[in-house]
Amino acid sequence: MAAGVAAWLPFARAAAIGWMPVANCPMPLAPTEKNKRQDELIILNVSGRRFQTWRTTLERYPDTLLGSTEKEFFFNEDTKEYFFDRDPEVFRCILNFYRTGKLHYPRYECISAYDEELAFYGILPEIIGDCCYEEYKDRKRENAERLMDDNDSENNQEGSMPSLSFRQTMWRAFENPHTSTLALVFYYVTGFFIAVSVITNVVETVPCGTVPGNKELPCGERYAVAFFCLDTACVMIFTVEYLLRLFAAPSRYRFIRSVMSIIDVVAIMPYYIGLVMTNNEDVSGAFVTLRVFRVFRIFKFSRHSQGLRILGYTLKSCASELGFLLFSLTMAIIIFATVMFYAEKGSSASKFTSIPASFWYTIVTMTTLGYGDMVPKTIAGKIFGSICSLSGVLVIALPVPVIVSNFSRIYHQNQRADKRRAQKKARLARIRVAKTGSSNAYLHSKRNGLLNEALELPGSTEEEQHMTKGTSLIESQHHHLLHCLEKTTGLSYLVDDPLLSVRTSTIKNHEFIDEQLFEQNCMESSMQNYPSSRSPSLSSQAGLGSSCCSRRHKKSAHLPNCSVPATRLRSMQELSTIHIQCSEQPSLTTSRSSLNMKADDGLRPNCKGAQITTAIISIPTPPALTPEGESRAGPGSPGPATNVPNVVKVSAL
């Protein structure tokens, strides 16, 4: 419950008196405060700084460390204060949370230190107030990214990984050449051959001196054999490399689809196609075209150069800006080409023969190239031409900064990652040196001593024992309030959980449901009662609620006083639910099931005698229940005379 609201619980309970005259059934007993504590000031000593607050302030949030009995672990008997050896700055925020109900995140705090403190005090970070939540989340995300980066780089760089398969080692060697010398050698060899191949392609076309016959030949044709051998060698290396990568790839399908592998394939294909094809005149044209693709080998360098990769990645991430650039350029080109065409139509011998022909002029002008092969001659043409070149500058200049900033961001990110990695190495090295100092052992022993001392701090008092047994007082009071409401109306809250379903009705008022329905329900509930797993819990939990319970459990007398059978039925269910709840976890949430789970001392008046064993039998009586009838708590009398078919249920005890 919210902070301030808990303070109003006494008011809500007092107001419940308004239901009393209307209720037809007796109310359950209120949970008593065993030790009614006057509200007292608690001193919290956090690393020397003393904070003081009311006990009830802390108890507003009973599922945190300070609000529950967990803080007793930190109680210092000598100074009668709670000592926490934690950060006092952050504690200020935490204490303010109890006071105001809002948790704030101070900007100057380190995010992980803050998280640790929150975890220590058992506070969920999600309840940080709106004012500070965004900042908190941003910082947290940054931190997480940094951690992830670090983890990644750690994984990549730690040499001593436990036995990887041969395939995995190969893949790692390919991806990161610094892992072993062999990888490095491989890396440089392929790099060399890529360079050789590219240079070969270039030099092939250079005219290489004349041959007798007065014909200028390109080197490729003059030294055809040599070039062919070089080409073969390169392609062999590339093929081997590609096949090795294919073999080592963890996911072959994904590898085949990746950009780098496509480049690899495209780079070596022309050679094989050339081998296969005959030296046919027809297809040699096509063959020549294919050789163009050999230039793609230069892209293989991107494996070797990070900058190239970044550039490629930037272009990919700026796809939308590039698309916009292209689109707006296209629009402008079409407009201006049309205009220029019609403007120059009049002049004679104009080069602007058609609109598509004007495209070339427009593009050259907009990008401020201005080759001068097409020039407007009319005045209108010149005017529009100048407008065209001016607007070209603008249109191109607009998306470019976006692309540039993207590139810059990604580039710097990469720089930072590299920097971090470099720093980390140095840092770890220094830490290792410092650690091997002799102070290590001393610190250890000192820490152990403190721990022992802390463990000797006194334990629980009687009241704390009571508190640890079940729900907090506020929760039990709240439940009692809801229970009163149920009794007033004669209805009960529906419990969601099928296991702990308490779907029996509290029949006080026969107008509400007819008997058959009731029987049915009782049957159902009795079925649920059967699982005997509940009995051990019933017997083991002696402390909760009332000592009556354990006594009842042992009695086998048949109980009759079922003037309030339904209550008993429900309460027995409640007992079992209570016990189960406690054995699992003393959860303090007001879930539906817990609504019915109350330390139901309401049975006390009805079990004055020890022989009343509620939990054994309940006979559904009907309702001719007047309030007087219900208060009958006679010991041992047999079931009331009713004309309802007696359904005797034996609970699983």
Place this chain on the structure above:
Amino acid sequence: MEMATVRHRPEALELLEAQSKFTKKELQILYRGFKNFGVSSFRECPSGVVNEETFKEIYSQFFPQGDSTTYAHFLFNAFDTDHNGSVSFEDFVMGLSILLRGTVQEKLNWAFNLYDINKDGYITKEEMLDIMKAIYDMMGKCTYPVLKEDAPRQHVETFFQKMDKNKDGVVTIDEFIESCQKDENIMRSMQLFENVI
């Protein structure tokens, strides 16, 4: 709904102690809780008094499944004795004093006042029906057994059968007190919240 002065200071502690049946310490505890809530947690509620909206919100925190606004409205009117649209600390304390420390007579009087919506000294069936519906609304939809349409009405009938001695269709304060005093259950449940503070 006028907000009183911007900062409403309650009566002196001694005065309240004399007027109500609480001790100084109890009043201190009550005030701390009251002030904390009336201050900044809810929108334009000025410190020192609680208006009906806030009151309804507070009360609905305790009954999450159902709709407690109607009943909170009636409750608010019962607490707001001077009918000025806001519950000051004095109203709050006086109300609680009756409920928690008052005699049975006083408590029954308070309950009668709660049921008597128009404060004319008579509880009619319609008034009772409104109250009853408001109470049932608080339970919400997910109840077992499922709420029948005429359940509140039936409940009202039972109530009138019990309380209305001369069968004239209204319940006066005397009939009410007399009938309640005869009913052991009611008497016992009146003592239920003695030690709430």
